[in-house]
Amino acid sequence: MSDMMDDMDEGGEGVVKKFMFVNRKAPHGTIYALEGLEVVLISAAFDQDVSMVFVDDGVYELIKGVNTKGIEVKDFSKTYRALEGYDIEKLYVEKASMDARGLTEDDLIVDVTVLDSAEMANLMAEQDVVISY
Amino acid sequence: MLHIVNKSATERNSLESALRMATKGSAVLLIEDAVYAATQGSVAAAKIKSAMADVQIYALGPDLDARGMSSRVLDGVKVVDYGGFVDLVTEHNSCQSWL
Numbered sequence: 001m002s003d004m005m006d007d008m009d010e011g012g013e014g015v016v017k018k019f020m021f022v023n024r025k026a027p028h029g030t031i032y033a034l035e036g037l038e039v040v041l042i043s044a045a046f047d048q049d050v051s052m053v054f055v056d057d058g059v060y061e062l063i064k065g066v067n068t069k070g071i072e073v074k075d076f077s078k079t080y081r082a083l084e085g086y087d088i089e090k091l092y093v094e095k096a097s098m099d100a101r102g103l104t105e106d107d108l109i110v111d112v113t114v115l116d117s118a119e120m121a122n123l124m125a126e127q128d129v130v131i132s133y
Numbered sequence: 134m135l136h137i138v139n140k141s142a143t144e145r146n147s148l149e150s151a152l153r154m155a156t157k158g159s160a161v162l163l164i165e166d167a168v169y170a171a172t173q174g175s176v177a178a179a180k181i182k183s184a185m186a187d188v189q190i191y192a193l194g195p196d197l198d199a200r201g202m203s204s205r206v207l208d209g210v211k212v213v214d215y216g217g218f219v220d221l222v223t224e225h226n227s228c229q230s231w232l
Contacts, residue, residue, distance in 0.1 A: 026141050028199050029166030057141050060169065063201035070195025070214075077201070100143065102174010102205070 017128035019043060020051045023058035025133060027077070028068070033061045034076050036133035041079075044086035051090040051123065052083070054112070055097045058133075062093070062108040080110045094120050134159045135225035139232065141166035142177035147231040152180060154229075157187040162213070162221055164193040171197075172205040185209050193218060 021040050025032040043050055054062060061077070068075040083091070091112045098104065098114070105114060115123065124130060136155050142148040148163075148170050155161055161184065163171050170177035171192045181190055194212045197203045206212060213221065222228055 026144070026166045026169065026200070028196075029139065029141065057144050057166070057169075060200060065201040065204070066199060067201075067203075068199040071199045073199065075199075100176045101169070102172065102178070107201075 014047065016047065016049050018049045018051070018126065020053055020124060020127040020130045022053045022055065022124075022130060022132040023061055024056040026057040026060040027066075028071065028073055032133040033058070034074070037061075037076060037079060039131070039133075040083070040088060041086060044088055050088050051092060051127070052088060053092045053094075053120065053124070055094040055120065059093055059097045059101060059103060059108075062110060062112070063103070064107060064109045077109055083110070092120065092123065135221050135228045136161045137228060137230045138163055138167040138170075139165040139230070142170040142180070143175070148177065148180065151229070151231045152184045152188075155184065155188045160189045160191060160221060160225065162191040162193065162218065163210075164196055164218075166200075168192045168196045168200060168202060171207050171210045172202050173207060174205070178207055181207060181210065191217070191221060 021036060023033060023036050027033045040052055062080060066075050066077045091110060093112045093114050095114050095116050136151040138148050138151045140147040148167060151161055169175055170181055190210045191213050192210050194214050
């Protein structure tokens with residue numbers, strides 16, 4: 001982080017690292033999904049190369065047709081649509097995780113790139129920083 | 134006995150334990166992240182289906198709505214609202230929350 005600040009002070013372009021945020025939790029049962037999303041939005045301010053990944057129960061975060069009135073919590077599913085406006089456009093979903101939950105791309109609120117597990121593993125391996133929720 | 138499960142079946146083994154301990158004629162209520170198990174195509178759906186022979190499965194409607202899962206509920210699972218949740222608690226002699 002101090003390197004990043006130094007680069008900014010010098011007025012240079014700064015070091016761009018590959019950041020991956022891995023989402024593995026369903027949206028409302030725990031606070032992880034919402035907090036993870038907030039951190040991704042904050043990360044957008046640092047002009048880094050950000051990827052967002054949805055595996056395991058994390059794929060449930062992207063389901064369409066959510067109505068949270070009954071449980072009286074914030075519906076943050078629409079915020080995933082706003083990511084594009086923050087130049088966070090690399091969204092990846094693991095196919096095996098969708099299959100295990102009977103879901104397809106049509107069930108998701110945003111456009112994503114669907115990867116098989118090997119492709120996901122490679123993408124993960126090439127990151128500088130991986131942060132998991 | 135009413136068994137209440139609130140954890141995702143694809144993350145924890147609470148549902149599996151609850152179903153293993155649920156005797157014939159008892160009820161299992163799925164709330165919060167547990168409701169995903171009662172949806173079509175989920176790997177956990179098979180466990181719910183086989184359990185339905187002996188126990189009645191309920192799922193909390195507001196939790197299904199909040200997760201975009203209301204239209205995917207398995208046949209045979211009864212969806213209840215908060216009032217129905219209270220009724221289930223009063224109708225059974227005891228409750229077990231599988232946290």
